[in-house]
Structures are given as structure tokens and as C-alpha cells.
Amino acid sequence: MNPLPQTFWAPKAGNSEAEYEDAFSVAPSVIAIADGATESSFAGLWARALVSGATSGTMPERDDADHVAAWTNPLQEAWRSQVPWDRLPWYAEEKTRQGAFATLLVLTLSSPPLCKEKVSDVTSEASVKPEEETAWRAMAIGDSCLFQVCGEDLVASFPLERADQFDSRPILLSANPANNGAVWSRIHTCTGRMGSGDVLFLMTDALAKWFLAEYESGNKPWQELLCLTTQEEFLAKITSLRENHAMRNDDVTLVTLQYALEQPSTDVVQPMELHIVEPFE
């Protein structure tokens, strides 16, 4: 029995899908999400480079500054090589020189690999073996969050724990190494175990802030998210939250992970195909 991931995403209202600057990638035993900062250029490209790198098997075993910094070097090189420097007008050249910025949240499961069936495809609770458990490890830079819900309780909130901890000025991982001096002392790590009654949620900041605010109001926001089984339902939910001013207008990404209620096949999820947007075409 393996935990099954399900992914959802939405661009900022008023923006096209091509302008979505979050990124997510799911691979056997690893899920990564990243949130490219609005106020930086080629941020989507950088976010995609980070999640792709995180799920490509190159993540360091240790989450300390030296290892993570070394891991980002080739990703920064890849980002730089994909920017069309010779075609940039003066403002884009200055902006891009500052580097792109993004959050990064990486969840690694000890074993076994994730399976590709969607949660909505399974129905039988009776088939879950109660003794099943998976250890997990998470690493975060910035304000993309991981929540763990066990039954009716929120049992883990990482790296932020309160809605008032979000602001629009987080420390983020930059594609320009010169900007990362302040980052390395702010790598957050967390470990836990996931049983058959648990659900893990990975989400970018706008949704995470709503989630915590709802929880602080005595509600159980995970119930609203677990009802969503299709991308269309997710988009409708996000639109509703924005229109009711319950959530800031921002790109949104959600990945849920829970044990299948039926024994899935042995196929594993492949890293998602990354959609690279060519700038200045």
C-alpha cells in the first residue's frame, strides 16, 4: 500500500496559464513545490528548475547549507543558460540580472514509491492496513507549507504555524548566488511519520494562509480540500475563495498525499513533464 499524490494548480486571476509561476513535480518518493516571486523575472523558469532538480534524484541527503548550496549551483547555471540575455531590453536585462527568486518545499518519503492512481479512484476503506506507516522528511525555504492531518486533527504545520506569519517579503532562494547569503541560515527541516489515516498537504502561500486562518477560526479547512477531486473543482474553489476575499489573488498550488483505500498497481508516478515558456518569442 503506497500513498497517492494528487496535484492541483491555478494561475493568478487575470493571468494566463502561461503566466503561472509556481511549479510542482512528483517523483517516486519525492514531491516538490516552488513559488516563483511575482517581483522577479523568469521566476517560473527558476521554480520549474528547482522542482525538477528536487525530483531528479540529485537532492542531497543532508539539508545543511553547504549541501543545499552546492545542489543549487547547476540549477542556477541551467537557469542562466535558458535566459535569452542577448534579446533582453534594458529593463529586462537589469531585472534579470538581479536573479529570479522562488520558495522551495521538498517532501521525501522513506519508502515505498508513490503510485499514480488518484485518490478519487479508490473507494474501499476496508482494504487499508492500519499498521502501514511511512517516514517523511521535509525541507523548506520560504513560505510554501506542509500540513499533516490525522483524522480530525492538524498534527503538523511546517514551516509556518500561524496565518499572521505570512507576509509579502519572505527570504527566497535566488537564481543569482550573490543574493543567497541570507538564505542558508533559513533552511527549515522537519521529519514525521505518515500512517494510513493521515493526509499530507503541500501548498503555496496564498492557500496555506487561508488554510491556517480557517483552522485558527475553529474550522477544518482540509475537509473542503479533500472534497476536491478534479482540477475543475479546484479552480471553482479557488475562484470562490478569491471572490469572497478569503484568499489573496496569487498563483496557487496544492498537492495532497494520502494512502490509497485500495491496493494500487505497482506503477509509479514519473516526474511531471515541465512546461517551459519561451520568453520574448
Place this chain on the structure above:
Amino acid sequence: MAYSAEISRANPSAFVFLIDQSKSMEDPFGGGGGKRRAEGVADAINRLLQNLVIKCAKSEGVNDYYVVGVIGYGKQVGPAFGGPLAGQLLVPISEVADSPTRVEERTKKVDDGAGGLIDQTVKFPVWFEPVADNGTPMAEAFRLAHQTLEGWIAKHPDSYPPIVINITDGEYNDDPTAEAQALTSLATSDGNTLLFNCHISGHSSAPLVFPDSDAALPDAWAKKLFALSSPLPESMSASAQSEGYGIGAQARGFAFNADLVELIRFLDIGTRPSNLR
């Protein structure tokens, strides 16, 4: 909370810059470097526009988060952009980005990421050259700004309130207090129009940005401009503080012998990394 409206292409805000082009701008600038005040004004407006354009730049171009107007006052009062933007009072920021009269290359020291500094060539666009001619009809400039923004607000009643930045040596012809108050009484549902002043003075006193009192200001001109300046909204002060600026609770949008380029950093158009410098 006031001053919290989203700034986006669908909900843009407005910037209006007022630039003093009067005869007294030929006098020396106390900010040093042997410059004339007119050169201090030209540097300030060019740097403000440069930083505003870069703030709105994305990989696919410049997003029109703002419309921008520049009103010159001296020999005459009117729209000051030249070239393809001549005669226009408010233009989208993307058009400003594409219309500098020239782009210079300058050298600056930047962090090399390894504890050292290296020289880097940067592009410096120029929209405005120094001008110094005739009187200082500041009150009339405020009236034109009022007239311009009144129409814009009628079409964007829920936008983030317009910001007006007046760059001057302060030596106005007629007291502009009434006109300044009329200007800042213009409001959207998100708050009143903000009036910030950038005083390019002949005094060589130390530069001062976002003071919360006029105690350190050297003359009546500076104190008057400070009094006419709007307090920084709470959301802007919070952004400033989260970026490490020690700004008082009563801080006003006022700079003495300095430009207000820091202000651009405090504008909230979405996530801004605090390690972006």
C-alpha cells in the same frame, strides 16, 4: 484596511511626478558633486522611473501595474514627456519603459557573492534632461495633477490610491497648501491620494529620507514641504520595516537632498523577496 488594494494589470494604480523646472534650479545643489539643482531633479526623476519600470518588468515584458504622468512646472505647466509620449498626461508604464530618449551605460559596484565587490556595467535610461527656466508655479502643477487624477479615479474608483511625487527646490511662487490639500482629498475606496515631496535643496545639510518630524530640517522651505507630505501608509511602513529600514510610526513621504527611490521598494505588487537588493 486602507492602502491594501491589489495592484495588477486589471487593477492598476497611478503615479504622477511633478518636476520643478524653474530658474532657481540653476543654483547649486547642496547634495554635493558640484551639481546644479536641475541636475539633481533630472537624476531623481530618471532614477524613479528606472526603478518603477524595473519593478514592473517580467520575463515577457513590462506589466502595466501603473499609469505614469510627469508634469513639468517652470516656464509653463504641462505634460513633460518628450518623444512619442509628448503631450500625454498619463501613459502606461510599459510605454514609458520603451521611450527613454537615450540609454547610458554606467558602472557600479555590486556584491560578487563571495564577500567582495566587482564593477558591473548597468543600463541607465534617460527620459529627462536638466531644465531651469522662469518661475515656480507649484500650486498650478498641483491643480493640473488634481485635474488629471480626478478623471482617472472616476474610472478606477477601487484602485490603490494614486501617488504624487513632487521633486523641487521648494522655492515656490504662491503658497500651494490649498492645492496640495485638494489633491490629497481625492480618494479611491482604498484611501486618499498620497503626496510625497522630494526636496532638492541648496543647503548642504545631511540627506534625510522618511523623517517623522521636521526638527532636523534646515529651513522654512523644507519644513513646509514636510508639512505638505502625506504620512506613509501603515502597509508601506510595514514593508519598509521588513526590509530593515528603521522608519518611525509618524514617518512622512519626504526626502531632503535625496531621491525617493527607496519608496519603489515598498510598493506591494506581489511577493518581493526580502533578499532582493
